Amino acid sequence: MTDGENKAQGEAQPVSPAPAPAAPPEKPAIRWLEPGEVAARWEPEAARLCVRIGSGEELADVRAAMGFPVTAPGEYVELRDAKGEPAGMIRSLESLDAASRAAVRAALEVRYLIPQVGAIEAIDELRPFLIRWRVRTSRGERVFHTESPREAVRYQGADRIRVTDLSGNHYDFPSISKMDDASRERLSAIL
Amino acid sequence: MPQTTRPAAPRAEGTNRILRAGDIPDAMLSALTAAGIARDAVLTAVPADLSADGRFAERWLVIARDRVAVVEPASAGSAEFRTGAQEPFKGLTALDYRAMVGGGVLLAKRGEAQRELLRCSRAADRAVQGVLGKLRLHLWPELPEDKDKKKEEAKPAAGAKSGEPAKPEGGDQPREKEKEKEKPPREALPELGAEAGRIFQEQLGDLRVQLYCRTCGVPFKEDSQVCALCINPGRTLMRVLRLAGPYRKYLIGLAVIMVAGTLLSLVPPFIYKRLFDRALVPQAPTTDDERLLVLFLCIGAWVSVELVSVGLRVMRGRISVLIGASVSRDLRGRTFDHLQLLSLGYFDRHKTGALMSRVSGDAQHLEGFLVDGVLWTGVSILQAVAVTVVLFVVNWKLALLVLLPAPLVVLVTRLVWKRIMSRFRRLWEVMSRMSAALNDSLRGVRVVKSFGREEQEISRFDRYNQASRNAIITAERTWATLMPFIQFVMGFGVYLVWALGGFMIVKGLDGTTPGTLVMFLGYTPMLYGPLGTLTQVNQWFTRSMTAAERIFEILDTEPEVAESPDAVAMPHIKGRIEFRNVTFGYEKHTPVIKHATLDIAAGEMIGLVGASGAGKTTTVNLISRLYDADQGQLLIDGVDVRKIRVADLRRQIGVVLQETYLFSGTVFENIAYAKPSATREEVISAARLANAHGFIMDRPDGYDSEVEEGGNNFSGGEKQRLAIARAILHDPRILILDEATSSVDTKTEQEIQQAITRLTAGRTTFAIAHRLSTLRGASRLVVLDKGEIKDVGTHEELSSREGIYRDLVKAHAEMCAVVAVEG
Missing domain, CATH: 3.40.50.300 (P-loop containing nucleotide triphosphate hydrolases)
Structure with missing residues (x-):
């Protein structure tokens, strides 16, 4: 909230439910953060991102969120302050200096816990409504169970799927065509 | 006390993996003791599944009387543990669980300072959050x-x-x-006293968290009490068959017909033997007249047997359809009735589509199984057993030969069928996506046309259409290629019978006659047909029993908001x-x-x-x-x-909601929904008070106007006024807007406001x-x-x-x- 808004609130007078027309409010606009304007650092122990924008005060406990986590994961990253208010949006992480980029990436790594599947070790249909998957992911090996593909698999374009297991965990298969032949064969047996 | 959703039937074989003090393994307690946490201070251990660097790994969040701690295996796969981060409650200002995408992070805060304690995926985060929720109540109790x-x-x-x-x-x-x-x-209390610790542990029983099967460890689907792997199909089948109890006499009739039909199907090959050995290739000297008499007698007997068989098949089909459809209707009815009794919370937790699928899809699946599955399985088993017995009685050597390729046939059928089914599953998936795209495009046709995006929609549909073509070709080609192969394999028994039977006839071994050979050739397909069917039965049966379980799960759910046994009548609430x-x-x-x-x-x-x-x-x-x-x-x-x-x-209590739902039917029926006995005059008066009468009368069919699906042919303001009319007619003592x-x-709002004031x-x-x-x-x-x-x-x-x-x-x-x- 800006100082101006605080002041306006503090001076607010009793008003009636049928108020007189007031001045039109400001149009909300995205604050685009320019290269060189963002200096970020990551505190790993606290899992905390601290960001200084321009010459302003350093914001602690900043949340970073991707606008397009599926289609453009390194672009359009929004920074929000500890209260959840937008601080600005970065068009591309590539525009940041190396240290800041690493810090924001670390924050995103904590926020996005969905593992990316690179290879499929096995898919076993234990029962008609129960499939066991053994996969290698960006976060290590994992065994999970799903219902039938109809319930568990969502297509995200021609080459990408997202699988949801019985516990509600999501697994991202970012590129089926880039998987090894055996993995693709196993997947094609059920999809 | 709030009531909880727990199935009535004793099928809750799940565990939430939260360890109570008495269940915590000794190795973990030793690791905690080594880190300065006394054994008797440990209250619970909650499983988590991510390491500090976000990789999948075993972790435990341990709650002790005076601190939280994270415990992990000493090394990968080790049964020993070591204690990691610890946070004493003293001076703690928050235990903040921050939900992330696909999991969450637990942060311990001391004023401005904070520390990451634990990460977990969604599989674990409900348990972690639940336990923390209870813990916070004790660490930061309400102050006087x-x-x-x-x-x-x-x-x-x-x-x-x-x-x-x-x-x-x-x-x-x-x-x-x-x-x-x-x-x-506020800072947390430095420790949980004996009483607080006891209450905290008791409260852990109320948590609604991820459950895992006690037997096999497979997670239950959210809010499910059924392990898809360990369901006892036999028990479920008995429950399904109990549903057929009211149709017992039909079931007995069906069983009699099935046995009779199977026995009758064994007769024609016997007739072939007579036909060959007494008429066509007589094994003893006989006249032509005698041969012709035998020929016509055999054919007469054959036709008679077939006629009786046809009659039995007709009766069998008609009775099984009657039983299947009736049981399915009963099941659908009971499920729908029970759904009506369940609390809104149940519907919050279950998607409408999934419930619809259970009421209609699963019930239909079960009907298919009862009509075809039970019938064909019964007939197949009976036939296979009867044919085997007859073959061994007639000629055990030939019988062994007939059975020789049976394991191969079963194996090949299973393998080939699996491959065919996977292709068809893909086809169904692609067709379903095409259907969804079609539905999307047609329902949104106004938007498509408003933005002039017809070409885009055509191109999108083309892609699905092409994918469907490809999937159809793949599935049908697989079918066309593999089915003849299955048939060839199933014919193996016949070739062997021809070869050895022919050999025995030529050599005059065992008194084998052409009639015996023809009889065996008649029985062989009657054995291999059922074997092919039986290879599919297991999958069919399991699928059907899972469908039945999904329905029983609804029937076993008790309403959260149930009528108290000592509920009092309050016909006139003051408000x-x-x-x-x-x-x-x-x-x-x-x-x-x-x-x-x-x-x-x-x-x-x-x-x-x-x-x-x-x-x-x-x-x-x-x-x-x-x-x-x-x-x-x-x-x-x-x-x-x-x-x-x-x-x-x-x-x-009367309710007028933002999203007014109008049911399919007439305007009159929708207004009178809360009071079906309302007269036409009452409905008109209510509509008049609700400022709805005018626009209703403007419609050609007035109060008889049909309301389309979801009230799509009425504007938002009209729907609101119909809802108000409904509430006026309901005449509640307590009104919710x-x-x-x-x-x-604004004009409509004024009209509605007027109506509300009257209401x-x-x-x-x-x-x-x-x-x-x-x-x-x-x-x-x-x-x-x-x-x-x-x-x-x-x-x-x-x-x-x-x-x-x-x-x-x-x-x-x-x-x-x-x-x-x-x-």
């Missing part, structure tokens, strides 16, 4: 001054009963509230409502209403205001008893709402509206923020002091100005 404040707020507003404005609260209050905001975060320290959360560890205390006189109109998510709709849901409070009491005319007969309560005038233009007269009314002007008739306004009652008073009182309400009024004023400018 908070309780006093709540008591103050509990007092009914002065003059409320007489409808006079309540007295404004003390002038210093806003300043006090400011001070409260500035307070530093006084009291909230006494009411707390409620859809997820029990995340309260949406917190310690609400309020006293409302009969006939008062209460306006509920607050930002989205403040708890306004939840408050009125509690009054309607769509949910029960987790803590505290809600009283109507001094009686706990849980002790009032549900039918009496619902009959005297939830955003009843949103999304309509609210003399009734206790709760109105929720973002447009504060809608609440101008309210005797008191209740300001809600994040589930707490922040302020109560008249519009004048609330707007005269700083606070949420004045902010809302200011925001409202600005919005009206924008509307005025843009309009």
Whole structure:
């Protein structure tokens, strides 16, 4: 909230439910953060991102969120302050200096816990409504169970799927065509 | 006490993997002791599944009396543990679980300083969050001054009963509230005492978290009590068959027909033998007349047997359809009836599509199994056994030869069938996506045309269409290639019988005759056909029993909001409502209403205001008893709402919602929905009071106008007025208006407002509206923020002091100005 808004609130007078027309409010606009304007650092122990924008005060406990986590994961990253208010949006992480980029990436790594599947070790249909998957992911090996593909698999374009297991965990298969032949064969047996 | 959803049948074989003090392994306790945590101080251990660097790994969040700690295996796969991060409760200001995408992170805070303790995926985070929710209640208990404040707020507003404005609260209050905001975060109690520790452990039993099968460890689907792997199909089948109990005489008839039919099917090959050995290739000297007599007798017997078989097949098919369809109808009916009894919370947790699939899809699947599955399985087993017995009796050597390729046939059929099915599953998936795209495009045709995106839609559909073509070709090609191969393999027995049987005839071994050979050739397909069928039965059976389990799961769910056995009749509610320290959360560890205390006189109109998510709709849901409070009491005319007969309560509460749902039917039927006995005059009068009569009469069919699916042929304002007419006809003592005038233009709003004023007269009314002007008739306004009652008073009182309400009024004023400018 800006100082101006605080002041306006503090001076607010009793008003009636049928108020007189007031001045039109400001149009909300995205604050685009320019290269060189963002200096970020990551505190790993606290899992905390601290960001200084321009010459302003350093914001602690900043949340970073991707606008397009599926289609453009390194672009359009929004920074929000500890209260959840937008601080600005970065068009591309590539525009940041190396240290800041690493810090924001670390924050995103904590926020996005969905593992990316690179290879499929096995898919076993234990029962008609129960499939066991053994996969290698960006976060290590994992065994999970799903219902039938109809319930568990969502297509995200021609080459990408997202699988949801019985516990509600999501697994991202970012590129089926880039998987090894055996993995693709196993997947094609059920999809 | 709130009631919980637990299945009545003893099928809850799940464990939530949260370890109680007595269940924690010794190795873990040793690691904790080594880190300075006494064994008897450990209360529970909660499983988590991510390491500090976000990789999948075993972790445990241990809650002790005076701290939390994270425990992990000493090395990968080791049974030994070591203790990692620890956070004593002393000086702790928050245990903050931050939900992330696909999991969450636990942060321990000490003022400004914070430390990451644990990460977990969604599989674990419900347990971690649940346990933390309970722990916080003990670490940061409600302070006496908070309780006093709540008591103050509990007092009914002065003059409320007489409808006079309540007295404004003390002038210093806003300043006090400011001070409260500035307070530093409270520190946790340094430890949980013996009593608190005991209660905390008891509370862990209430958590609704991820369950895992005790037997196989497979996770249960959310809110499911069934392990898809360990369901006992035999037990489920018995339960399904019990449903067929009312049709017992048909079942017995069916069994008799099946046995008779199977025995009869064994007769024709015997006739072939006679035909060959006595008429066509006589094995003893005989005349032509005798041969011809045998020929015609055999053919006559054959035709007769076939005729009787046809009759039996017809009867068998008709009876099995009758049983299947009746059981399926009963099951659908019972499921739907039970769904109607379940609480709204159940529907919050289950998608409508999934429930529809259970009521119709699973029941249909079961019907298919009862009609075809049971029948064919029974017939196949009987036939295979009978044929085998006959073959061995006639010639055991040939019989062995016939059975020789059986294992190969079963194996090949299974393998090939699996491959074929995977191709067809893919085809069904592709067709389903094409169907969804078609549905999307046709339902959204107005948007498509408005934006001129026809070409884009054509191209999108083309892609699905092409994919369908490819999938069809793949599936059908697989079928066309592999089925002849299966048939070839199934013919192996025949080739062997020809070869050895022919050899034995030529050599004159064992007295084998051409008739014997022909008889064996007749029996061989009767053996291999059922074997092929039986290879599919297991999968079919399991699938059907899973479908049955999914239905039984609904039938076994007890309503959360059930009628109390000692419920009292309240045919005439006056309308006084009291909230006494009411707390409620859809997820029990995340309260949406917190310690609400309020006293409302009969006939008062209460306006509920607050930002989205403040708890306004939840408050009125509690009054309607769509949910029960987790803590505290809600009283109507001094009686706990849980002790009032549900039918009496619902009959005297009327609701007008933002999203008015109109059922398919006529306008008359929709208005009379709450009072089916209403006369035409009553419906017309109600519509007139609701300012709906005019637009109804403007329609060619007046009150007989058909309402299309979801009321699509009525505008938002028209639907609202029909809903108000419905509520007027219902004539409730307590009325709930939830955003009843949103999304309509000013003129329509005026008309609706007029109707509402007529409707609210003399009734206790709760109105929720973002447009504060809608609440101008309210005797008191209740300001809600994040589930707490922040302020109560008249519009004048609330707007005269700083606070949420004045902010809302200011925001409202600005919005009206924008509307005025843009309009």
